[in-house]
Structures are given as structure tokens and as C-alpha cells.
Amino acid sequence: DQQVKQNSPSLSVQEGRISILNCDYTNSMFDYFLWYKKYPAEGPTFLISISSIKDKNEDGRFTVFLNKSAKHLSLHIVPSQPGDSAVYFCAASDRDTDKLIFGTGTRLQVFP
Amino acid sequence: NAGVMQNPRHLVRRRGQEARLRCSPMKGHSHVYWYRQLPEEGLKFMVYLQKENIIDESGMPKERFSAEFPKEGPSILRIQQVVRGDSAAYFCASSPARGYTFGSGTRLTVV
Numbered sequence: 711d712q713q714v715k716q717n718s719p720s721l722s723v724q725e726g727r728i729s730i731l732n733c734d735y736t737n738s739m740f741d742y743f744l745w746y747k748k749y750p751a752e753g754p755t756f757l758i759s760i761s762s763i764k765d766k767n768e769d770g771r772f773t774v775f776l777n778k779s780a781k782h783l784s785l786h787i788v789p790s791q792p793g794d795s796a797v798y799f800c801a802a803s804d805r806d807t808d809k810l811i812f813g814t815g816t817r818l819q820v821f822p
Numbered sequence: 823n824a825g826v827m828q829n830p831r832h833l834v835r836r837r838g839q840e841a842r843l844r845c846s847p848m849k850g851h852s853h854v855y856w857y858r859q860l861p862e863e864g865l866k867f868m869v870y871l872q873k874e875n876i877i878d879e880s881g882m883p884k885e886r887f888s889a890e891f892p893k894e895g896p897s898i899l900r901i902q903q904v905v906r907g908d909s910a911a912y913f914c915a916s917s918p919a920r921g922y923t924f925g926s927g928t929r930l931t932v933v
Contacts, residue, residue, distance in 0.1 A: 752926055752927070753826070753828075753925050753927050756921060756922070799865060801865075807870075809870055812864045814863060
């Protein structure tokens with residue numbers, strides 16, 4: 711049972727445009743959501759997070775939006791840069807556990 | 823302040839051998855998590871440990887896999903009698919609270 715889903719395995723975006731990565735979840739107990747970025751042969755790197763009491767969190771070029779009623783979150787990167795090319799994982803947890811549940815990832819490619 | 827340290831980075835084992843993966847959390851972090859990434863898949867939770875305690879091992883296979891986080895020294899993920907299906911990248915993460923810092927992983931190849 712996949713509680714966190716990233717339905718797009720890959721995304722290709724031109725440099726300077728917006729990248730939108732999507733994530734859906736099924737567990738209504740999740741109250742904390744994170745995005746990680748992963749380069750090949752490296753560990754995932756924390757990017758940005760959002761608590762369920764908010765619907766938006768922004769950090770530089772990265773913004774995460776949370777729609778609790780739809781159980782959906784998205785990561786916006788604008789403007790996209792070639793160095794953003796990586797695999798992006800969405801993750802979620804609930805207040806009763808520190809365990810993070812990850813999606814399967816979306817491979818973003820930003821081309822010049 | 824060193825990050826989460828995992829070693830070895832690459833490990834090759836023959837079928838039937840034992841694999842030991844080590845993880846030293848960030849200084850001051852007392853929570854350690856192990857995740858596995860199979861080829862073309864996401865990160866799957868395996869086990870969550872605090873010093874000398876296993877908190878949640880719901881993601882650990884029932885046989886051949888064990889984990890520990892002793893009072894002194896790194897956390898160890900041990901896989902006995904490895905099989906080809908154990909080939910994967912194993913990541914350790916540590917945290918003082920919600921949200922983790924990951925190590926660079928150990929890539930296990932079973933031949």
C-alpha cells in the first residue's frame with residue numbers, strides 16, 4: 711500500500727521556466743511533509759518542508775504548496791536551473807512516529 | 823561538524839556471506855533510521871533506533887536482517903546469508919527531531 715505517491719516518474723523543463731513536482735498521499739494522519747533532492751551516488755538532501763497547519767512555505771526559488779482537502783502537495787521551482795536536475799522525493803510523517811514515508815521519486819531534467 | 827557517516831561506500835559480497843553496514847549519526851543526534859533503495863524504486867523504511875533500543879522495525883525483513891545502535895560506536899545493519907535480491911543502496915539518516923539528515927549510503931552488490 712503506497713501511502714505517498716509521485717505519479718510522474720520524470721519531468722523535463724527548460725532552463726528559466728517553472729518546474730512543478732506533484733505528490734499525493736492517502737493517510738489523513740500525516741501532518742508534516744518534506745521534499746528531498748537526490749543526485750546519483752549520493753544520499754538524499756533535505757530541500758524544504760511544510761507543516762499541516764500551513765498551506766504554503768517558500769525558500770528562495772523553492773515553494774511547497776499543501777492542499778489538505780485533496781491530500782496533495784506540490785513543489786514549485788522557479789526559475790529552474792540545470793543544477794536542479796536530480797531525483798526529487800516527497801516524504802510524509804505523522805505526529806505519532808518519526809518515521810518518514812517516501813514516494814517513489816520524480817526525475818527532473820532541466821535543459822538549456 | 824561532520825554529517826552522517828556511512829561506510830563502506832561500496833560493498834561486494836558473494837551469496838551466502840554476511841554484510842555489515844555502519845552508520846555514525848551526526849554529533850548530538852540520538853535517532854538513527856535505515857532505509858533501502860532498490861533499483862528504480864523509492865526509499866523504503868527499514869528500522870528506527872535510538873541508543874540501545876529498537877523503536878520501530880516494521881520495515882525489516884523477518885529473517886537474515888538485524889540492526890543495532892549500541893551505547894558506544896556506530897549503528898550497524900547486518901545482513902546474514904546475503905542473496906542477489908539484497909543488492910541495493912542502503913541509507914542511514916539521523917535526527918534530533920522531525921526531518922532527517924542522510925548519509926551518502928552504502929551500495930551493496932551481491933554476486
